[in-house]
Amino acid sequence: MAETMIGVIGGSGVYDLDTLEDRKWVTVETPWGDASDQLLTGTLDGVRMAFLPRHGRGHRLSPSTVPYRANIDALKRLGVTDVISVSACGSFREEMAPGDFVIVDQFIDRTFAREKSFFGSGCVAHVSLGHPTCPRLGAHALAAAIDAGITVHDGGTYLAMEGPQFSTLAESRMYRESWGADVIGMTNMPEAKLAREAELCYASVAMVTDYDCWHEDHGAVEVSDIVKVLHGNAEKARALVSRLPAMLGAVRAPCPHGCDRALEHAIITAPAARDPEVLAKLAAVAGRVL
Numbered sequence: 001m002a003e004t005m006i007g008v009i010g011g012s013g014v015y016d017l018d019t020l021e022d023r024k025w026v027t028v029e030t031p032w033g034d035a036s037d038q039l040l041t042g043t044l045d046g047v048r049m050a051f052l053p054r055h056g057r058g059h060r061l062s063p064s065t066v067p068y069r070a071n072i073d074a075l076k077r078l079g080v081t082d083v084i085s086v087s088a089c090g091s092f093r094e095e096m097a098p099g100d101f102v103i104v105d106q107f108i109d110r111t112f113a114r115e116k117s118f119f120g121s122g123c124v125a126h127v128s129l130g131h132p133t134c135p136r137l138g139a140h141a142l143a144a145a146i147d148a149g150i151t152v153h154d155g156g157t158y159l160a161m162e163g164p165q166f167s168t169l170a171e172s173r174m175y176r177e178s179w180g181a182d183v184i185g186m187t188n189m190p191e192a193k194l195a196r197e198a199e200l201c202y203a204s205v206a207m208v209t210d211y212d213c214w215h216e217d218h219g220a221v222e223v224s225d226i227v228k229v230l231h232g233n234a235e236k237a238r239a240l241v242s243r244l245p246a247m248l249g250a251v252r253a254p255c256p257h258g259c260d261r262a263l264e265h266a267i268i269t270a271p272a273a274r275d276p277e278v279l280a281k282l283a284a285v286a287g288r289v290l
């Protein structure tokens with residue numbers, strides 16, 4: 001049995017986790033460059049935790065410049081086993097209203113200007129992504145949200161767009177009516193893909209801030225609309241996250257869905273053909289199988 005360590009990636013409006021005990025901001029060096037910020041380490045209910053503000057404290061980084069690989073590598077390097085991502089999002093569903101939370105279980109990746117894999121020339125790997133989030137961790141997040149009195153939707157498809165501009169009306173309608181997306185944001189991809197490559201359980205809690213631009217009773221979304229809802233959402237996110245350590249417990253059974261063994265059959269490059277320099281960079285995320 002391994003020791004649980006929960007990693008929390010805080011999105012827009014979530015730049016600290018003040019409920020942590022023994023708090024310490026630490027710098028973690030990675031072969032993929034600097035993470036978005038220092039990571040806040042600590043414990044809660046006897047479980048080790050690490051918190052990382054995705055856009056950095058002060059929201060310095062745009063969705064396209066968030067160093068997704070460094071962030072996931074840094075979490076893995078600290079010993080994180082389970083990652084909870086909390087993110088602001090627009091809603092394509094009347095019933096998913098601003099202030100509601102959605103436990104995301106599918107993604108459509110429309111991002112195009114980001115590094116999306118730890119692997120490549122010198123060590124090629126293809127992980128499965130049919131079920132891109134961890135059902136065990138997602139179920140805990142759902143239970144924590146219900147316990148915290150949050151209106152929460154169990155399951156939803158998150159469309160990840162490049163941004164930073166919001167969508168056009170034609171795009172918004174297409175994502176909602178033809179593609180079946182439920183919520184939209186700019187950051188969960190490639191984050192979820194990289195978490196899978198790093199054999200981390202990953203669950204995404206999307207916090208609805210707006211109806212994007214499709215809803216006839218609401219104007220096209222503006223950042224000022226989002227900020228109005230962000231503060232309340234951030235408080236709820238802290239309540240949700242603070243309930244997770246007691247639910248997960250300090251002792252961790254292997255993931256029944258295999259997230260922590262995702263690389264078992266994923267690397268296709270023959271051992272003799274692998275580039276030692278590439279392997280050195282992969283030490284934290286893939287060392288278990290290299």
Ligand SMILES: CSC[C@H]1O[C@H](OP(=O)(O)O)[C@H](O)[C@@H]1O
Nearest residue numbers: 011012063087088185186187226
């Ligand atoms: C501040 S509005 C747009 C911004 O908010 C979301 O960020 P995050 O997913 O980190 O909460 C969205 O994806 C955009 O980056």
Ligand SMILES: Nc1ncnc2[nH]cnc12
Nearest residue numbers: 088089090184185186212
């Ligand atoms: N409507 C929207 N589109 C993309 N990202 C968002 N983040 C919050 N609301 C959003």
